[in-house]
Amino acid sequence: MNRNYLFLAIAMILLAGGLLLVPERHNYQQIKPEKLMWDITQPTRFVTTDQVAKKIIEGDPTLELIDIRPVKDFEAFSLTNAISIPIDSLMSPNYQGYLGIEDMKVVFYGNDDIKADQAWVIAKRMGYKSIYVMEGGLNCWIKTIIRPVEPEETAPLEDFDLYQFRMGASAYFTGAKVEIPDASKSGVKVVRRKKGAAVAGGC
Amino acid sequence: MGPLIPQEIITGQWDFVIALLIGASFGFILEASGFSSSRNIAGVFYGYNFVVLRVFFTAMIVAMVGLMYFSYFGWIDIDLVFVLPTYLNSMLLGGFIMGLGFVIGGFCPGTSYTAVAIGKIDGIFFAVGTFVGIFIFAEAFPLFEDFYTANDLGPITIGEMLGVSNQIVAFVFSIIAIVAFYVTWLIEKRVRKGMTEYKFE
Numbered sequence: 001m002n003r004n005y006l007f008l009a010i011a012m013i014l015l016a017g018g019l020l021l022v023p024e025r026h027n028y029q030q031i032k033p034e035k036l037m038w039d040i041t042q043p044t045r046f047v048t049t050d051q052v053a054k055k056i057i058e059g060d061p062t063l064e065l066i067d068i069r070p071v072k073d074f075e076a077f078s079l080t081n082a083i084s085i086p087i088d089s090l091m092s093p094n095y096q097g098y099l100g101i102e103d104m105k106v107v108f109y110g111n112d113d114i115k116a117d118q119a120w121v122i123a124k125r126m127g128y129k130s131i132y133v134m135e136g137g138l139n140c141w142i143k144t145i146i147r148p149v150e151p152e153e154t155a156p157l158e159d160f161d162l163y164q165f166r167m168g169a170s171a172y173f174t175g176a177k178v179e180i181p182d183a184s185k186s187g188v189k190v191v192r193r194k195k196g197a198a199v200a201g202g203c
Numbered sequence: 204m205g206p207l208i209p210q211e212i213i214t215g216q217w218d219f220v221i222a223l224l225i226g227a228s229f230g231f232i233l234e235a236s237g238f239s240s241s242r243n244i245a246g247v248f249y250g251y252n253f254v255v256l257r258v259f260f261t262a263m264i265v266a267m268v269g270l271m272y273f274s275y276f277g278w279i280d281i282d283l284v285f286v287l288p289t290y291l292n293s294m295l296l297g298g299f300i301m302g303l304g305f306v307i308g309g310f311c312p313g314t315s316y317t318a319v320a321i322g323k324i325d326g327i328f329f330a331v332g333t334f335v336g337i338f339i340f341a342e343a344f345p346l347f348e349d350f351y352t353a354n355d356l357g358p359i360t361i362g363e364m365l366g367v368s369n370q371i372v373a374f375v376f377s378i379i380a381i382v383a384f385y386v387t388w389l390i391e392k393r394v395r396k397g398m399t400e401y402k403f404e
Contacts (some may be wrong), residue, residue, distance in 0.1 A: 016374045
């Protein structure tokens with residue numbers, strides 16, 4: 001046998017044996033800090049309570065609501081079809097199956113949006129995409145969807161449309177009766193204008 | 204640092220450039236190792252020439268041990284390296300068909316192109332046959348799709364399956380390779396004794 005082969009074989013065994021002495025390296029997968037910074041400064045991760053309400057009412061199958069409050073709070077009140085993942089167990093392997101499902105839009109919510117935002121940062125660092133935060137959390141939900149405030153008379157038309165939608169959504173979520181104005185009962189009001197003075201002057 | 208493309212150090216468009224460079228070097232090594240001769244390749248099955256086993260086993264253990272060291276030095280993130288998903292049934296049958304092709308045709312797909320490159324007629328026939336086979340496979344795929352995807356183990360590695368670290372696997376394989384080199388050398392020596400065209404040193 002060629003002596004060179006023998007040397008090469010011994011060198012290979014020594015190199016491979018050396019591997020047994022070195023520790024196994026664990027690489028933790030995270031997104032790059034620059035990318036995280038960029039994403040954190042963007043407001044695009046926030047969705048409004050109206051957007052969430054609309055998706056729930058429409059039965060959008062891509063919506064995945066995640067309640068990051070403690071389980072006790074979740075059991076007391078939660079949004080329709082929400083999943084409870086308390087923020088301290090977000091990184092637990094048991095819950096990873098709920099995140100990162102293709103085509104699903106994950107929306108975190110809490111009582112406000114501070115904890116939900118923290119959950120968003122954790123999930124973002126773990127490399128999940130399509131994750132959002134419900135702006136204002138459940139406090140905002142109650143204020144806007146459950147007990148909407150009628151806009152002032154001088155408010156723009158869009159505000160009234162939004163109010164109509166919120167009233168409908170409130171009825172949907174609380175099961176309250178909707179007051180439909182009866183067209184037959186409301187009499188036609190005739191507005192009489194006072195005759196003004198004849199136009200004086202002119203051409 | 205690496206792998207370069209998943210880490211976005213270079214863009215995915217470099218794929219083809221890198222593939223071209225690796226392909227050219229791979230072809231050169233195949234030809235230089237004598238793989239363009241179908242006698243060398245079919246020799247594995249008759250026991251007079253184990254160069255295929257030696258070259259591929261060497262490539263495997265060098266790449267394996269090298270990757271482990273690269274990972275240790277932090278030059279490559281081993282978790283980002285693509286691992287081919289294992290479909291057990293189709294891989295077993297595929298391996299059998301490939302072996303059959305090896306012994307009948309005297310080439311594997313890669314070596315048939317090195318044979319084409321040096322103008323071998325049997326290599327040209329083999330390469331054309333490869334394309335005919337690919338065409339038939341693609342057209343008939345729906346017929347055996349269920350078999351093809353059955354027993355899907357996902358991107359599993361031997362270390363994960365046995366529950367040991369990759370380093371131990373690399374070490375054990377290196378030992379197996381070197382033992383195999385010695386055993387095949389003994390077999391070659393015995394088989395070649397009666398052959399006039401081989402002079403054994």
